[in-house]
Amino acid sequence: MTEDLLGDVPPDHRSGFVAVVGRPNVGKSTLMNAILGQKLAIVSPKPQTTRNRILGILTLDDLQAIFIDTPGIHRPRHKLGEFMLAEALSALPDADLVLWVVDVSRPPNEEDGQVATSLSRHTLPVILVLNKMDITPPAVLLEHGRRYRELLPTVTEDIAISALQGQGVPAVVDLLRRYLPPGPRYYPPDQITDVQERFLVAELIREKALLHLREEVPYAVAVDLEEFTERPGGAVYIAARLFVERESQKGILIGHEGSMLKRIGSEARQEIEALLEKRVYLDLRVVVKPKWRRDPAELRRLGYYRRRR
Numbered sequence: 001m002t003e004d005l006l007g008d009v010p011p012d013h014r015s016g017f018v019a020v021v022g023r024p025n026v027g028k029s030t031l032m033n034a035i036l037g038q039k040l041a042i043v044s045p046k047p048q049t050t051r052n053r054i055l056g057i058l059t060l061d062d063l064q065a066i067f068i069d070t071p072g073i074h075r076p077r078h079k080l081g082e083f084m085l086a087e088a089l090s091a092l093p094d095a096d097l098v099l100w101v102v103d104v105s106r107p108p109n110e111e112d113g114q115v116a117t118s119l120s121r122h123t124l125p126v127i128l129v130l131n132k133m134d135i136t137p138p139a140v141l142l143e144h145g146r147r148y149r150e151l152l153p154t155v156t157e158d159i160a161i162s163a164l165q166g167q168g169v170p171a172v173v174d175l176l177r178r179y180l181p182p183g184p185r186y187y188p189p190d191q192i193t194d195v196q197e198r199f200l201v202a203e204l205i206r207e208k209a210l211l212h213l214r215e216e217v218p219y220a221v222a223v224d225l226e227e228f229t230e231r232p233g234g235a236v237y238i239a240a241r242l243f244v245e246r247e248s249q250k251g252i253l254i255g256h257e258g259s260m261l262k263r264i265g266s267e268a269r270q271e272i273e274a275l276l277e278k279r280v281y282l283d284l285r286v287v288v289k290p291k292w293r294r295d296p297a298e299l300r301r302l303g304y305y306r307r308r309r
């Protein structure tokens with residue numbers, strides 16, 4: 001890559017990899033999207049939304065922060081969960097700095113303890129991000145903040161924010177500026193991620209499924225993009241299979257007279273059209289694939305495997 005593509009940076013330019021870690025559902029992906037000002041990672045009220053590491057690149061005049069959004073750290077119950085945990089922990093050796101995100105409206109639980117233990121094995125600066133301050137009374141924020149800090153006394157800084165409403169988000173960027181090491185720009189300023197459009201499309205479909213399905217069903221869903229074709233006139237034809245593990249889940253996902261699948265499809269299509277800035281035809285099918293979450297070959301095919309590095 002030539003210097004030209006990267007642009008000129010001042011002598012005091014700082015850069016590096018920022019691992020965004022924490023237990024499920026605390027707002028890691030919301031925070032990364034808020035910092036980037038763009039929806040890269042899908043978000044849902046259900047834990048274990050994120051399944052893969054996703055890079056999000058923030059380029060400013062004096063700073064390039066490369067965020068690694070990760071799956072929530074939890075105790076895995078199947079091979080998919082094991083992959084997700086490994087994916088989350090694998091971000092740490094690559095990182096220059098950690099944003100440890102917690103939900104300060106709640107006291108620490110066992111999973112937060114698991115995160116702290118994992119972080120204690122590395123000598124990285126850790127910024128403790130007390131998220132969801134918008135739903136936390138000040139006295140509770142103080143008390144829970146203290147209890148989170150106790151889990152990892154070596155925390156470098158802590159900061160209360162609302163990733164959802166934006167309070168404190170610019171202050172997080174200021175902390176990155178302070179704690180990332182001096183370094184070059186690694187990516188061209190217009191590159192904001194390393195994942196492909198196809199991945200983002202499949203994720204948007206999965207997000208709508210997560211949003212509308214309940215209990216165990218959303219966790220049993222995987223999206224397999226079969227076709228992504230530009231049609232004459234600029235429209236895009238996308239066909240995807242939605243995997244579930246059981247016939248009963250298939251029935252729920254399709255819904256009464258196809259109503260659920262239609263709803264998921266139409267909401268996903270609108271977001272995909274906004275992403276691609278093209279007209280989209282979206283064709284969804286539901287396929288029962290028993291125990292795919294425990295099947296290494298199927299997980300590999302769906303992209304749930306650790307990249308060798």
Ligand SMILES: Nc1nc2c(ncn2[C@@H]2O[C@H](COP(=O)(O)OP(=O)(O)OP(=O)(O)O)[C@@H](O)[C@H]2O)c(=O)[nH]1
Pocket residue numbers: 022023024025026027028029030031042043044045046047048049050051070071072073131132133134135161162163164165
């Ligand atoms: N009230 C409030 N809700 C938030 C805030 N940040 C995130 N949320 C909500 O918390 C839920 C989880 O957000 P995500 O960003 O998907 O959380 P995550 O940590 O990436 O979760 P996993 O990918 O499952 O590990 C969503 O419903 C968000 O809208 C916040 O600052 N305040």
Ligand SMILES: [Mg+2]
Pocket residue numbers: 028029030041042043049050070071072
């Ligand atoms: Mg997430």
